[in-house]
Amino acid sequence: MVAEIAATLARHGAGLALLVDYGYAGPGEGETLQAVRAHAPVDVLDRPGEADLSAHVDFAALAAAARGAGAAVHGPVGQGDLLLALGLLERAGALGAAAGEVERSALTAAVRRLAGDGEGEMGALFKALALTGRPEPPPGFAVVGAREG
DSSP states (O other), rough: HHHHHHHHHHHHTOOOEEEEEEEEEOOSSOOOOEEEETEEOOTEEEETTEEEEEEEHHHHHHHHHHHHOOOOOEEEOOOOOOHHTHHHHHHHHHHHHHHHHHHHHHHHHHHHHHHSSSTTTOOEEEEEEESSSSOOOOOTTSTTOOOOO
């Protein structure tokens, strides 16, 4: 599927596909199949059908498939780096300026969850990969020192 999308972008020389998920910048970094029930990890074979199964994305494999189909590949970058480069703090600040203390606290927690790299935060665990029909990186992908691991 990624190769088909990449080929379309390359053929038209325009457009962008943004792929965001949790995963690895490169292959072979541990177990990818996991199960979660009630917001906690469980064994994948424990009570089949009662847990959510998922796998970490191998962004290096997606990038290789896209390049092979002729698309320009940008990233992967950490979700936190991308969101910060796109103005997450500025947007949260603008929203918080007109908010009460409870709302500002919720905004701060949301920013930390989306862009942070600590336990339970998505900033480093989630990655973003952009595929384009042109070589120029889209906004947020020219991040200097972006977390890629």
